[in-house]
Amino acid sequence: MQRWPHMIPLAIITLILLALVASYAAYARDMQTIRARLAATSILIPGPSGPVEYTTGGSGTAVLALHGAGGGFDQGALFATTFFGDDFHWIAPSRFGYLRFPLPDDASTAAQADAFAALLDGLGIERVAIIAISGGVPPALQFAARYPDRTSALVLLSSAPHTPYTTEQQGLPIPAWLYQALFSSNFPYWALSKTARPALEGIFDVTPELRSGMSEEERVFLAGMVDLFQPVTQRLDGVRNEGAAIDPAAQYDLGAITAPTLIIHSRDDGLNPFEIAQGLAREIAGAELVPLESGGHLMLGHHDGVRARVSGFLTTHTGGA
Secondary structure (H helix, E strand, O other), X not given: OOHHHHHHHHHHHHHHHHHHHHHHHHHHHHHHHHHHHHHHHOEEEOOEOEOEEEXXXXXXXXXEEEOXXXXXXXXXXXXXXXXXXXXXXXXXXXXXXXXXXXXXXXXXXXXXXXXXXXXXXXXOOOOEEEEEEHHHHHHHHHHHHHOHHHEEEEEEEOOOOOXXXXXXXXXXXOOHHHHHHHOOOHHHHHHHHHHOHHHHHHHXXXXXXXXXXXXXXXXXXXXXXXXXXXXXXXXXHHHHHHHHHHOOOOOOOHHHOOOOEXXXXXXXXXXXXXXXXXXXXXHOOOOEEEEEOOOOOOOOOOHHHHHHHHHHHHHHHHOOO
């Protein structure tokens, strides 16, 4: 009987090791599944800056769907299906540095716009509407300004800073170093997604108040947003390149944008200040600004209204649906 107390620490250590082995096995299995899904659902096409990765869906009028920071073609597809479904033929590319779209020497937002024009050339598409969210907005602005004859309509959601804005003007709710830590390897993010999802949702500007008011469809959307950040290391180059949007050398000729423009932004967006949307509305001729009184960065609680507004706007200005 004297030996049992001495065996207890060994038993605890053994249980911890078994839990760690099981956790790592689950992690490795999930990463393998995610990578297989990504490889099976995207297409590569040659481009001037390297192979462009994209996916597509729906039918009808062409719409280019540009994802935000931390995303990839899969996040672009999520936004497309959320905010206008299959009523349009959407093309969702990865942006520079995300997934299988390598980061080129010139990774500016203007170069991204040129890469998207080359993608459309390869697909035989002359003219598109564009829907962009957050970090996808700066290259969308570049495309609309550089290719006005190829842009039928422009929808900007939760617009990210672009020159002359700075990161200091954002007032991020989570320190930049924490973002970097989460993206330094795949395991920390995966572990948090399994054990502390509500805390992890703070990265997306989701507060307890917004969470309690979500519809079931929005809960599914948010779960997709959290899951589609994985594997984070395949998106790290893209995250680091988001600073290209506020590079002092970047020029945005907003006066050259002639496409009908719809801007939707929550006043309480904790990632991208509402003032960015107001500035865009002032500088883009004829732009329509739709302010949401609440909803945060992901416009939670308003998805039905946003979807109706976006679909109606695209239908009116492209003749689609």
